Amino acid sequence: MKAAPFAYVRPTTPQDVVAELAAAQAHGEAKVIAGGQSLVPVLAMRLGRPTTLVDITRVERWQQIETADHVRIGAAVRQRTVERHRDLGVPLLSRALPWIGHREIRSRGTVCGSLAHADPASELPAVALTLGARFGVNGPKGTKELTAAEFFRGAMTTALEPGEVLEYVDFPRARPGQGFGFAETARRHGDFALVGITAMVETDGDRVRRARIGAFGVADRPQLIDVTDAVGELLSGEVQRADAGRVTDALAEAADALVTTGGDKHASAAYRRRLVRVLGGRELISATQRSMRRNH
Numbered sequence: 001m002k003a004a005p006f007a008y009v010r011p012t013t014p015q016d017v018v019a020e021l022a023a024a025q026a027h028g029e030a031k032v033i034a035g036g037q038s039l040v041p042v043l044a045m046r047l048g049r050p051t052t053l054v055d056i057t058r059v060e061r062w063q064q065i066e067t068a069d070h071v072r073i074g075a076a077v078r079q080r081t082v083e084r085h086r087d088l089g090v091p092l093l094s095r096a097l098p099w100i101g102h103r104e105i106r107s108r109g110t111v112c113g114s115l116a117h118a119d120p121a122s123e124l125p126a127v128a129l130t131l132g133a134r135f136g137v138n139g140p141k142g143t144k145e146l147t148a149a150e151f152f153r154g155a156m157t158t159a160l161e162p163g164e165v166l167e168y169v170d171f172p173r174a175r176p177g178q179g180f181g182f183a184e185t186a187r188r189h190g191d192f193a194l195v196g197i198t199a200m201v202e203t204d205g206d207r208v209r210r211a212r213i214g215a216f217g218v219a220d221r222p223q224l225i226d227v228t229d230a231v232g233e234l235l236s237g238e239v240q241r242a243d244a245g246r247v248t249d250a251l252a253e254a255a256d257a258l259v260t261t262g263g264d265k266h267a268s269a270a271y272r273r274r275l276v277r278v279l280g281g282r283e284l285i286s287a288t289q290r291s292m293r294r295n296h
């Protein structure tokens with residue numbers, strides 16, 4: 001099948017993007033197109049029939065990655081560009097990016113496009129939630145910033161209103177005493193995850209002060225839970241991979257809370273809970289070790 005006819009515009013400034021979206025929205029449905037890796041299949045299958053596509057990839061200001069105490073990634077920045085960045089300082093993001101589809105997909109797909117698409121099995125929404133990223137939105141009513149918890153509203157659903165565009169996302173850079181872990185299980189390389197896990201641990205010497213795990217592929221949106229009480233003591237001291245069994249056992253309650261999706265043809269809910277515990281336990285240990293060795 002081919003896409004239904006649509007108008008196509010390619011503005012070069014943020015103001016023009018917002019103006020084009022408003023103008024098109026007045027007599028039809030306008031859609032932002034960034035990398036097109038999710039939108040084009042939707043159009044081709046006629047699951048969506050927007051009347052105008054507003055291509056944002058020529059907006060120079062949104063092609064930038066700015067690094068300060070946080071990392072600001074503009075709306076037109078491709079996933080692969082961030083993956084190849086040498087001094088990003090956001091280790092969880094760098095670990096997660098290679099897991100997205102295939103290199104060809106990441107060479108076109110944008111970081112903000114993935115966040116705006118909000119697939120519940122996507123890596124980047126979970127990374128954003130875990131790190132407390134901030135989302136810069138521009139639209140007819142002006143600009144605003146949202147937290148990840150405010151931004152993700154459900155499966156493929158965000159707080160973006162018609163005519164609004166996600167301009168940038170801000171990720172905090174890693175601080176001393178933090179360690180991160182990331183893992184996912186998919187049926188084949190490049191497939192969306194059955195379950196994915198993020199781990200973030202903060203240590204003080206050999207003591208764990210705070211431990212959290214995030215999960216994706218387990219609910220209608222990314223999830224995050226504090227597991228300090230459940231595993232903080234187990235992770236403190238000289239924690240080893242061999243301790244993974246005990247950490248896995250201690251994550252039973254967390255896994256129950258994180259996995260709210262029922263089973264589907266790929267995996268049962270029980271199998272997903274098991275994956276959360278096993279991957280979560282393993283990544284919490286890795287994150288703790290990295291934090292204590294000061295290499296994030």
Ligand SMILES: Cc1cc2nc3c(=O)[nH]c(=O)nc-3n(C[C@H](O)[C@H](O)[C@H](O)COP(=O)(O)OP(=O)(O)OC[C@H]3O[C@@H](n4cnc5c(N)ncnc54)[C@H](O)[C@@H]3O)c2cc1C
Nearest residue numbers: 032034035036037038039101109110113114116122165166
């Ligand atoms: C074979 C294949 C495998 C894939 N595997 C994975 C995977 O494992 N994990 C994963 O996370 N993704 C995967 N993807 C999706 C890929 O990461 C997409 O690139 C990404 O989800 C969307 O980014 P995009 O820039 O291509 O957005 P587009 O496809 O251009 O847009 C997607 C949606 O977001 C909206 N949008 C885009 N940018 C903005 C913005 N700045 N503001 C407001 N709305 C915006 C569009 O209107 C559209 O509704 C896969 C895709 C393919 C084709």
